[in-house]
Amino acid sequence: MKRYASTSDLPSIAARLRGASHITILTHSKPDGDAAGSLLALARALRAIGKRVDAFFTGIVEANIMGLARDGEVLVAPAAMPSVTTDVVVLVDTGAWSQVEPLQEYLRAVAGRVIGLDHHARGDEIAGDRVVDPSLASATQLVVKLVDELGVPLVDPNGTPHFSIAEAVFAGLATDTGWFRFQSANAGVYALAARLLALGVDKTSLYQRLEENWRPARLGMMARALSSLTFHHGGRVTMMRLSQQDFADARAAQDDIGGLVNMPLSIGTVEMSIILTESEPQVTKVSFRSKPSLSASPTIDVNAFAARFGGGGHTQAAGARFKLSLHEAQREVERELETL
Ligand SMILES: [Mn+2]
Numbered sequence: 001m002k003r004y005a006s007t008s009d010l011p012s013i014a015a016r017l018r019g020a021s022h023i024t025i026l027t028h029s030k031p032d033g034d035a036a037g038s039l040l041a042l043a044r045a046l047r048a049i050g051k052r053v054d055a056f057f058t059g060i061v062e063a064n065i066m067g068l069a070r071d072g073e074v075l076v077a078p079a080a081m082p083s084v085t086t087d088v089v090v091l092v093d094t095g096a097w098s099q100v101e102p103l104q105e106y107l108r109a110v111a112g113r114v115i116g117l118d119h120h121a122r123g124d125e126i127a128g129d130r131v132v133d134p135s136l137a138s139a140t141q142l143v144v145k146l147v148d149e150l151g152v153p154l155v156d157p158n159g160t161p162h163f164s165i166a167e168a169v170f171a172g173l174a175t176d177t178g179w180f181r182f183q184s185a186n187a188g189v190y191a192l193a194a195r196l197l198a199l200g201v202d203k204t205s206l207y208q209r210l211e212e213n214w215r216p217a218r219l220g221m222m223a224r225a226l227s228s229l230t231f232h233h234g235g236r237v238t239m240m241r242l243s244q245q246d247f248a249d250a251r252a253a254q255d256d257i258g259g260l261v262n263m264p265l266s267i268g269t270v271e272m273s274i275i276l277t278e279s280e281p282q283v284t285k286v287s288f289r290s291k292p293s294l295s296a297s298p299t300i301d302v303n304a305f306a307a308r309f310g311g312g313g314h315t316q317a318a319g320a321r322f323k324l325s326l327h328e329a330q331r332e333v334e335r336e337l338e339t340l
Contacts (some may be wrong), residue, residue: 004122008129010142014149015113016129020087022052024110026077028094029059032258033175033210036065038092038139039074040169045152048165056082058102062255064213070163070172077100089114093139093172095123095130096312097319117142121287121303122312123141137184140172141192154199160225161200170196171206178262179207182316182325183299185288206216221257227276232337235269237300239333242277250324254279261287272300276329284329291316300340308336 025043027035036057043055044058057066058077066074082089082103089110095118097104107114107126116127119136129304147165148152154166161167173193178187179192197203206244221242228241242257250256254277261275271291279285288302302318309332311320322329 002084004120004124004132006131006133008115008131010131010146010149013117013129013131014077014146016088017046017051017090017146017150018049020051022054022083022085022087023085024080024082024089025053025092025125026057026089026094026100026107027057028096028099029101031057031059031061031093033063033065033068034138034140034171034172035093036074037070037168037170037172037175038143040069040168041140041165042090042117043073043145043198044163044165044168044290045147045150048152049150049154054082054086056080058100060254062258063215064210067209067213068168076089077106082106084109086110087113090117091115091127092117092143094118095120095122095126095132097124097126098310100126111280116147120312120314122307137182137189138176140169140170140176141174141189144169144192154196161202164199164201165197166196168203169208169212170201174206175210179211184313184314184316197329215252215256217250217252218256218260221246221252222260224250225257225260226263229264232334235267237272237331237337237340238264238267238270238274239327239330240264240273240275241330242275244278244281261289265289265291268294271297272302272305274333278326282323282325284324284326286311286320286322286329286333288313288318288320289316305336305340309333 043053045055055074056077061108095116115128116130118132121134147243155164224246225240264270264273271293275287277285290300290302292299301315306318306320309320
């Protein structure tokens with residue numbers, strides 16, 4: 001595997017975008033607040049300078065995430081597919097083939113025209129020209145630098161902060177830092193947040209729309225996840241399981257369970273939380289979260305742990321996918337936990 005690092009810089013990428021007339025923007029499947037925020041912020045900036053922009057989400061899109069976009073601002077693949085005649089494709093908040101599965105064939109067809117903007121430590125050779133900065137807490141922190149380079153204001157002087165570039169940037173910044181709690185939320189993050197709030201971003205409304213806007217079925221899944229909880233490693237690690245039967249019983253969908261993995265981290269002894277979700281028969285998705293230990297031991301690196309299963313992410317938030325039943329996937333994870 002080649003080293004996943006920058007091959008370009010923001011001024012060069014800004015020049016390439018200025019020279020293009022038709023730009024397609026993509027992000028990872030099942031977009032989170034940062035994926036959606038990065039895609040929307042860049043789409044808004046490029047449209048503001050007169051570019052034709054096609055933007056696509058893929059996979060499950062939670063209603064809360066879709067609510068960040070205006071009607072028609074983003075299409076969803078593979079129901080709608082991007083055009084191969086585009087001048088440039090920008091892939092934001094990922095560089096990993098495993099995270100863009102429904103778009104793999106498309107991305108191979110436009111190879112050579114793909115630009116990457118990412119803050120993950122691991123990725124593949126999808127984008128020839130890319131800027132990768134794992135020191136950033138969110139991909140929107142990188143996108144905002146590109147928007148500044150393009151000279152586009154973060155709030156349209158004739159518009160409102162709602163549905164602005166600033167709001168999209170804030171959404172990514174807030175969600176990827178757990179609303180400014182994670183270690184990644186450093187002075188630079190707070191400084192950018194202050195700049196965005198000064199432009200009029202309504203953080204209270206954004207919080208409600210993103211975090212307090214779930215369907216009742218979420219509570220049923222929360223109850224089922226908690227009743228499946230087991231402790232490991234003397235209480236340092238927890239594991240929860242959600243089966244296809246749980247989804248049926250709670251009348252819930254895949255987009256009702258986002259973030260449930262964080263619940264056990266509210267317990268003092270717990271440094272790592274794992275949730276296994278049977279998303280379809282013989283497919284189990286696993287999410288890993290960790291928090292700093294109050295003792296001297298270092299924070300469990302869930303990016304490294306997920307990599308043991310071909311997954312990845314960040315130090316404190318990562319995921320992996322198994323083509324195994326819930327039970328088999330659980331055994332795989334438990335085996336690796338023994339050597340944690
Ligand atoms: Mn991100």
